[in-house]
Amino acid sequence: MRNGERGRRPMHEMSVALEICRIAEAQVGHDMLAHVREVGLEVGRQSGIEPDHLVFCLEALFERAPFAGARASLELTPGEELSVIYLEVDDVGQAH
Amino acid sequence: MSVRRIEVRERVMERNDALARDVRKRLDRHGVTALNLVSSPGSGKTLLLERTLRDLGGELRMAVVTGDVQTQNDADRIARWTDDLVQAVVTGGACHLDARQVSSALEAIDLHSIDLLFVENVGNLVCPASWDLGEDAKVVLFSVTEGEDKPLKYPKMFQQARYAVLTKIDLLPHLVFDAEKAVGFAREINPRLELVRTSSTDGTGLADWYDLLRRAVLKHSGAGRQLESIASRGASARAR
Numbered sequence: 001m002r003n004g005e006r007g008r009r010p011m012h013e014m015s016v017a018l019e020i021c022r023i024a025e026a027q028v029g030h031d032m033l034a035h036v037r038e039v040g041l042e043v044g045r046q047s048g049i050e051p052d053h054l055v056f057c058l059e060a061l062f063e064r065a066p067f068a069g070a071r072a073s074l075e076l077t078p079g080e081e082l083s084v085i086y087l088e089v090d091d092v093g094q095a096h
Numbered sequence: 097m098s099v100r101r102i103e104v105r106e107r108v109m110e111r112n113d114a115l116a117r118d119v120r121k122r123l124d125r126h127g128v129t130a131l132n133l134v135s136s137p138g139s140g141k142t143l144l145l146e147r148t149l150r151d152l153g154g155e156l157r158m159a160v161v162t163g164d165v166q167t168q169n170d171a172d173r174i175a176r177w178t179d180d181l182v183q184a185v186v187t188g189g190a191c192h193l194d195a196r197q198v199s200s201a202l203e204a205i206d207l208h209s210i211d212l213l214f215v216e217n218v219g220n221l222v223c224p225a226s227w228d229l230g231e232d233a234k235v236v237l238f239s240v241t242e243g244e245d246k247p248l249k250y251p252k253m254f255q256q257a258r259y260a261v262l263t264k265i266d267l268l269p270h271l272v273f274d275a276e277k278a279v280g281f282a283r284e285i286n287p288r289l290e291l292v293r294t295s296s297t298d299g300t301g302l303a304d305w306y307d308l309l310r311r312a313v314l315k316h317s318g319a320g321r322q323l324e325s326i327a328s329r330g331a332s333a334r335a336r
Contacts (some may be wrong), residue, residue: 012191012223019108027102037099048226048252084104091100 013049016082017057021067023084028066036070038088043074044081051076112227115195119202119230126207129316130215131309132229134253135237136246137219140263142170143296144237144305145214149177152306156313157209161185161201162216163193170216181205192223195230211313221250232316233258240264240271244278247285254285259292259308266295 020039028034039058043049051074058072075085107113123130133141142162149158158178162170163185171184183201185193198215205213215231217224236257238246241264247254254260260282268275275293282289292308294301 012226015190015192015194015223016108016226019111022111023104023106023108027104040104046252048222082108084106084108086104087102089100089102091098 013053014057016049017054017061020058020084021061024087025066027087028089034066035090036067036087037090038071038073039067039084040073040086040088041075042077042081042083042085044077044079046078046080047082048080049082109226109228112195115199116228116230119195119199120232122202122207123213123230123232126210127317128207128210128213129313130213130229130231131259131312132215132217132224132231132234133237134217134221134224134234134257135219135239136221136242139219139237139239139242140296141216141219141237142173144261144263144294145174145216146177147296147299147302148214148306148309149174151302152309153178156211156309158212158214159183159205159210160214160216161193161198161205163187163197163218165189165191165218174216187218191218191220192227193217193229194227198229211317212309221246221253225250225252225256233312235259235261237261237263238278240267240273240275240278244274245281246278247282251285254282254289257286257289259290259312261305262291262293264295264297265293265300266298 020041024036024039028036043051043054055072055074061067062070062072133145135141145160152158159181160174160178161183162168162174164170165187168184168186171182175182181204183204185197185201187193187197193215215229234253234257236253236259238260240262243249262275262278265275279291282291290308292301292304294305296302
Protein backbone atom coordinates (compact mmCIF):
# COMPACT_ATOMS: atom_id res chain seq x y z
CA MET A 1 0.00 0.00 0.00
CA ARG A 2 1.47 3.26 -1.16
CA ASN A 3 0.68 5.30 1.89
CA GLY A 4 2.18 2.94 4.41
CA GLU A 5 0.71 0.25 6.60
CA ARG A 6 -1.57 2.55 8.54
CA GLY A 7 -3.27 3.71 5.36
CA ARG A 8 -2.43 7.36 6.01
CA ARG A 9 -3.32 9.84 3.33
CA PRO A 10 -1.93 13.38 3.13
CA MET A 11 -5.38 14.95 3.78
CA HIS A 12 -4.46 15.66 7.38
CA GLU A 13 -1.16 17.20 6.35
CA MET A 14 -2.97 19.40 3.82
CA SER A 15 -5.03 21.00 6.61
CA VAL A 16 -1.83 21.61 8.54
CA ALA A 17 -0.07 22.96 5.44
CA LEU A 18 -2.91 25.44 4.85
CA GLU A 19 -2.60 26.65 8.43
CA ILE A 20 1.17 27.07 8.01
CA CYS A 21 0.54 29.23 4.93
CA ARG A 22 -2.02 31.31 6.87
CA ILE A 23 0.49 31.92 9.66
CA ALA A 24 3.20 32.88 7.17
CA GLU A 25 0.88 35.18 5.21
CA ALA A 26 -0.14 36.93 8.43
CA GLN A 27 3.55 37.64 9.06
CA VAL A 28 4.26 39.20 5.68
CA GLY A 29 0.98 41.12 5.95
CA HIS A 30 -0.36 42.98 2.96
CA ASP A 31 2.99 43.68 1.43
CA MET A 32 2.14 42.65 -2.13
CA LEU A 33 5.79 42.55 -3.11
CA ALA A 34 6.96 40.34 -0.27
CA HIS A 35 8.35 37.04 -1.34
CA VAL A 36 8.84 34.18 1.11
CA ARG A 37 11.94 32.13 0.26
CA GLU A 38 11.96 29.68 3.10
CA VAL A 39 9.61 28.53 5.84
CA GLY A 40 11.32 26.98 8.88
CA LEU A 41 9.27 24.41 10.74
CA GLU A 42 9.68 22.25 13.79
CA VAL A 43 7.91 18.92 13.40
CA GLY A 44 7.73 16.58 16.36
CA ARG A 45 7.87 12.87 15.63
CA GLN A 46 4.83 12.41 17.89
CA SER A 47 2.88 15.27 16.30
CA GLY A 48 0.89 12.95 14.03
CA ILE A 49 2.45 14.52 10.96
CA GLU A 50 4.21 12.57 8.24
CA PRO A 51 7.07 14.90 7.20
CA ASP A 52 7.12 13.71 3.56
CA HIS A 53 3.38 14.26 3.21
CA LEU A 54 3.66 17.71 4.75
CA VAL A 55 6.43 18.73 2.35
CA PHE A 56 4.38 17.37 -0.57
CA CYS A 57 1.39 19.51 0.45
CA LEU A 58 3.50 22.60 1.12
CA GLU A 59 5.18 22.33 -2.26
CA ALA A 60 1.75 22.38 -3.92
CA LEU A 61 0.66 25.41 -1.89
CA PHE A 62 3.97 27.20 -2.36
CA GLU A 63 3.27 27.55 -6.09
CA ARG A 64 1.33 30.72 -5.41
CA ALA A 65 2.24 34.17 -4.06
CA PRO A 66 3.76 35.15 -1.75
CA PHE A 67 5.57 31.81 -1.69
CA ALA A 68 6.30 31.08 -5.36
CA GLY A 69 9.10 28.55 -5.24
CA ALA A 70 9.64 28.77 -1.47
CA ARG A 71 11.39 25.97 0.37
CA ALA A 72 10.13 24.21 3.49
CA SER A 73 12.90 23.52 5.99
CA LEU A 74 11.91 20.92 8.54
CA GLU A 75 13.64 20.31 11.82
CA LEU A 76 12.50 16.95 13.18
CA THR A 77 12.38 16.77 16.95
CA PRO A 78 11.13 14.26 19.48
CA GLY A 79 7.82 15.13 21.11
CA GLU A 80 4.59 16.63 19.81
CA GLU A 81 5.70 20.12 18.79
CA LEU A 82 4.42 21.45 15.49
CA SER A 83 5.44 25.07 14.94
CA VAL A 84 6.40 27.65 12.38
CA ILE A 85 9.82 28.81 13.62
CA TYR A 86 10.94 31.40 11.09
CA LEU A 87 10.46 32.83 7.61
CA GLU A 88 13.10 34.03 5.21
CA VAL A 89 11.70 36.85 3.12
CA ASP A 90 13.19 38.73 0.19
CA ASP A 91 13.43 42.31 1.28
CA VAL A 92 12.57 44.30 -1.83
CA GLY A 93 13.06 47.71 -0.29
CA GLN A 94 9.38 48.30 0.35
CA ALA A 95 9.77 48.48 4.10
CA HIS A 96 8.91 51.92 5.42
CA MET B 97 17.67 42.95 -2.44
CA SER B 98 18.45 41.30 0.86
CA VAL B 99 17.01 38.34 2.69
CA ARG B 100 15.26 39.14 5.94
CA ARG B 101 14.64 36.52 8.60
CA ILE B 102 11.40 36.80 10.56
CA GLU B 103 11.20 34.89 13.85
CA VAL B 104 7.72 33.42 14.11
CA ARG B 105 7.65 30.66 16.75
CA GLU B 106 3.92 30.05 16.44
CA ARG B 107 2.33 26.68 17.06
CA VAL B 108 0.45 25.56 13.96
CA MET B 109 -2.54 24.55 16.09
CA GLU B 110 -2.61 27.80 18.07
CA ARG B 111 -5.59 29.39 16.32
CA ASN B 112 -7.64 26.19 16.59
CA ASP B 113 -6.67 25.74 20.23
CA ALA B 114 -7.64 29.33 21.05
CA LEU B 115 -11.05 28.79 19.47
CA ALA B 116 -11.37 25.49 21.35
CA ARG B 117 -10.68 27.31 24.63
CA ASP B 118 -13.48 29.76 23.78
CA VAL B 119 -15.87 26.91 23.02
CA ARG B 120 -14.94 25.20 26.30
CA LYS B 121 -15.59 28.42 28.23
CA ARG B 122 -18.98 28.92 26.56
CA LEU B 123 -20.00 25.33 27.34
CA ASP B 124 -18.79 25.61 30.94
CA ARG B 125 -20.71 28.83 31.45
CA HIS B 126 -23.91 27.00 30.52
CA GLY B 127 -23.04 23.82 32.40
CA VAL B 128 -23.03 21.80 29.18
CA THR B 129 -21.01 18.58 28.99
CA ALA B 130 -19.58 18.04 25.51
CA LEU B 131 -18.42 14.66 24.23
CA ASN B 132 -16.42 14.31 21.03
CA LEU B 133 -17.25 10.95 19.42
CA VAL B 134 -14.44 9.55 17.29
CA SER B 135 -14.03 6.24 15.45
CA SER B 136 -13.30 4.67 12.09
CA PRO B 137 -16.08 5.08 9.51
CA GLY B 138 -18.84 2.56 10.19
CA SER B 139 -18.13 1.82 13.85
CA GLY B 140 -21.64 2.79 14.85
CA LYS B 141 -21.47 6.37 16.11
CA THR B 142 -24.72 7.44 14.49
CA LEU B 143 -26.76 4.41 15.58
CA LEU B 144 -25.47 4.71 19.16
CA LEU B 145 -26.58 8.36 19.15
CA GLU B 146 -30.00 7.42 17.76
CA ARG B 147 -30.48 4.89 20.58
CA THR B 148 -29.22 7.36 23.17
CA LEU B 149 -31.62 10.10 22.08
CA ARG B 150 -34.51 7.64 22.03
CA ASP B 151 -33.80 6.15 25.46
CA LEU B 152 -32.36 9.09 27.39
CA GLY B 153 -34.28 11.95 25.75
CA GLY B 154 -36.75 12.20 28.64
CA GLU B 155 -33.97 12.50 31.16
CA LEU B 156 -31.17 14.54 29.61
CA ARG B 157 -31.53 17.41 27.20
CA MET B 158 -29.18 16.67 24.33
CA ALA B 159 -28.01 18.35 21.15
CA VAL B 160 -25.83 16.93 18.41
CA VAL B 161 -23.33 18.39 15.98
CA THR B 162 -22.52 15.92 13.22
CA GLY B 163 -19.55 16.15 10.91
CA ASP B 164 -19.41 14.38 7.58
CA VAL B 165 -17.17 14.75 4.58
CA GLN B 166 -20.25 14.81 2.35
CA THR B 167 -24.06 14.60 2.87
CA GLN B 168 -26.02 15.43 5.97
CA ASN B 169 -27.44 11.89 6.15
CA ASP B 170 -26.28 11.36 9.75
CA ALA B 171 -27.87 14.60 10.90
CA ASP B 172 -31.14 13.60 9.19
CA ARG B 173 -31.09 10.18 10.88
CA ILE B 174 -30.44 11.67 14.31
CA ALA B 175 -32.99 14.48 13.90
CA ARG B 176 -35.79 11.90 13.80
CA TRP B 177 -35.14 11.12 17.47
CA THR B 178 -34.97 14.55 19.04
CA ASP B 179 -36.73 17.88 19.09
CA ASP B 180 -33.49 19.47 20.21
CA LEU B 181 -31.10 20.80 17.70
CA VAL B 182 -29.04 18.76 15.34
CA GLN B 183 -26.47 20.75 13.43
CA ALA B 184 -24.82 19.24 10.36
CA VAL B 185 -21.32 20.28 9.36
CA VAL B 186 -20.28 19.13 5.88
CA THR B 187 -16.52 19.38 5.82
CA GLY B 188 -16.34 19.22 2.02
CA GLY B 189 -13.35 16.89 1.96
CA ALA B 190 -11.61 17.68 5.23
CA CYS B 191 -10.84 14.66 7.38
CA HIS B 192 -11.84 16.08 10.78
CA LEU B 193 -13.92 18.75 12.48
CA ASP B 194 -12.12 21.82 13.78
CA ALA B 195 -12.96 24.21 16.60
CA ARG B 196 -14.13 26.91 14.21
CA GLN B 197 -16.81 24.62 12.75
CA VAL B 198 -18.02 23.59 16.20
CA SER B 199 -18.02 27.21 17.35
CA SER B 200 -20.24 28.24 14.40
CA ALA B 201 -22.53 25.25 14.89
CA LEU B 202 -23.06 26.28 18.52
CA GLU B 203 -24.48 29.64 17.36
CA ALA B 204 -27.66 27.81 16.39
CA ILE B 205 -27.97 25.86 19.65
CA ASP B 206 -29.56 27.30 22.80
CA LEU B 207 -26.86 26.13 25.21
CA HIS B 208 -28.90 27.18 28.19
CA SER B 209 -31.49 24.54 27.40
CA ILE B 210 -29.21 21.50 27.06
CA ASP B 211 -27.19 19.30 29.43
CA LEU B 212 -25.19 17.25 26.97
CA LEU B 213 -23.71 18.03 23.58
CA PHE B 214 -22.49 15.26 21.32
CA VAL B 215 -20.05 16.12 18.57
CA GLU B 216 -20.03 13.27 16.07
CA ASN B 217 -16.67 13.69 14.39
CA VAL B 218 -15.75 12.60 10.88
CA GLY B 219 -15.05 8.84 10.81
CA ASN B 220 -11.26 8.79 11.12
CA LEU B 221 -8.93 7.68 13.90
CA VAL B 222 -5.94 9.79 12.89
CA CYS B 223 -6.74 13.44 12.19
CA PRO B 224 -9.40 14.23 14.83
CA ALA B 225 -6.76 13.46 17.49
CA SER B 226 -4.92 16.67 16.55
CA TRP B 227 -7.89 19.04 16.66
CA ASP B 228 -9.23 20.09 20.05
CA LEU B 229 -12.89 21.02 19.69
CA GLY B 230 -13.40 22.34 23.21
CA GLU B 231 -14.99 19.10 24.36
CA ASP B 232 -15.03 17.83 27.92
CA ALA B 233 -13.86 14.38 26.81
CA LYS B 234 -13.32 12.22 23.77
CA VAL B 235 -15.21 8.97 23.36
CA VAL B 236 -13.52 6.51 21.04
CA LEU B 237 -15.71 3.81 19.47
CA PHE B 238 -14.40 0.65 17.88
CA SER B 239 -16.41 -2.31 16.67
CA VAL B 240 -15.90 -6.05 16.84
CA THR B 241 -15.82 -6.18 13.02
CA GLU B 242 -12.52 -4.29 13.12
CA GLY B 243 -9.13 -5.66 14.22
CA GLU B 244 -8.45 -6.32 17.90
CA ASP B 245 -5.29 -4.24 17.55
CA LYS B 246 -7.07 -0.98 16.66
CA PRO B 247 -5.86 0.62 19.92
CA LEU B 248 -2.26 -0.31 19.09
CA LYS B 249 -2.54 1.06 15.56
CA TYR B 250 -4.08 4.37 16.62
CA PRO B 251 -2.54 4.94 20.06
CA LYS B 252 -2.83 8.74 20.05
CA MET B 253 -6.61 8.58 19.82
CA PHE B 254 -6.91 5.94 22.55
CA GLN B 255 -4.52 7.87 24.79
CA GLN B 256 -6.58 11.04 24.43
CA ALA B 257 -9.95 9.39 25.01
CA ARG B 258 -11.48 9.24 28.47
CA TYR B 259 -14.14 6.75 27.40
CA ALA B 260 -14.21 3.86 24.93
CA VAL B 261 -17.14 1.92 23.52
CA LEU B 262 -16.69 -1.53 21.99
CA THR B 263 -19.66 -1.70 19.62
CA LYS B 264 -21.65 -4.36 17.70
CA ILE B 265 -21.01 -7.03 20.34
CA ASP B 266 -24.14 -8.93 19.22
CA LEU B 267 -22.04 -10.03 16.23
CA LEU B 268 -19.36 -11.73 18.37
CA PRO B 269 -20.71 -15.30 17.87
CA HIS B 270 -20.22 -14.92 14.11
CA LEU B 271 -16.70 -13.50 14.23
CA VAL B 272 -13.18 -14.49 15.04
CA PHE B 273 -12.69 -11.53 17.36
CA ASP B 274 -11.20 -11.83 20.82
CA ALA B 275 -12.96 -9.11 22.82
CA GLU B 276 -10.73 -9.62 25.88
CA LYS B 277 -7.66 -9.15 23.74
CA ALA B 278 -9.06 -5.95 22.22
CA VAL B 279 -9.98 -4.55 25.64
CA GLY B 280 -6.53 -5.55 26.93
CA PHE B 281 -4.85 -3.61 24.11
CA ALA B 282 -7.00 -0.56 24.86
CA ARG B 283 -6.05 -0.67 28.55
CA GLU B 284 -2.40 -1.18 27.67
CA ILE B 285 -2.48 2.07 25.68
CA ASN B 286 -4.56 3.94 28.25
CA PRO B 287 -4.94 2.33 31.71
CA ARG B 288 -7.44 5.00 32.82
CA LEU B 289 -9.79 4.43 29.89
CA GLU B 290 -13.35 3.71 31.00
CA LEU B 291 -14.74 1.11 28.64
CA VAL B 292 -18.25 -0.19 27.93
CA ARG B 293 -19.40 -2.87 25.50
CA THR B 294 -22.59 -2.29 23.58
CA SER B 295 -24.89 -3.51 20.88
CA SER B 296 -27.12 -0.79 19.50
CA THR B 297 -29.04 -3.50 17.65
CA ASP B 298 -30.17 -5.70 20.56
CA GLY B 299 -29.59 -3.19 23.36
CA THR B 300 -26.90 -5.12 25.26
CA GLY B 301 -24.73 -2.84 27.37
CA LEU B 302 -26.62 0.34 26.53
CA ALA B 303 -27.54 0.71 30.22
CA ASP B 304 -23.80 0.88 31.02
CA TRP B 305 -23.34 3.54 28.35
CA TYR B 306 -26.23 5.58 29.75
CA ASP B 307 -24.80 5.33 33.27
CA LEU B 308 -21.49 6.54 31.93
CA LEU B 309 -23.24 9.53 30.31
CA ARG B 310 -25.15 10.38 33.49
CA ARG B 311 -21.92 10.32 35.49
CA ALA B 312 -20.11 12.41 32.87
CA VAL B 313 -22.85 15.06 33.03
CA LEU B 314 -22.97 15.10 36.84
CA LYS B 315 -19.21 15.21 37.14
CA HIS B 316 -18.87 18.03 34.67
CA SER B 317 -21.76 20.24 35.71
CA GLY B 318 -21.13 19.70 39.41
CA ALA B 319 -23.82 22.23 40.25
CA GLY B 320 -26.46 21.15 42.73
CA ARG B 321 -29.13 22.80 40.62
CA GLN B 322 -28.19 20.60 37.72
CA LEU B 323 -28.11 17.44 39.83
CA GLU B 324 -31.55 18.25 41.12
CA SER B 325 -33.08 18.99 37.76
CA ILE B 326 -31.61 15.85 36.18
CA ALA B 327 -32.89 13.73 39.05
CA SER B 328 -36.38 15.20 38.88
CA ARG B 329 -36.57 14.91 35.12
CA GLY B 330 -35.35 11.31 35.39
CA ALA B 331 -38.12 10.61 37.85
CA SER B 332 -40.77 12.19 35.67
CA ALA B 333 -39.49 10.32 32.64
CA ARG B 334 -39.73 7.03 34.50
CA ALA B 335 -43.23 7.93 35.69
CA ARG B 336 -44.43 8.38 32.13
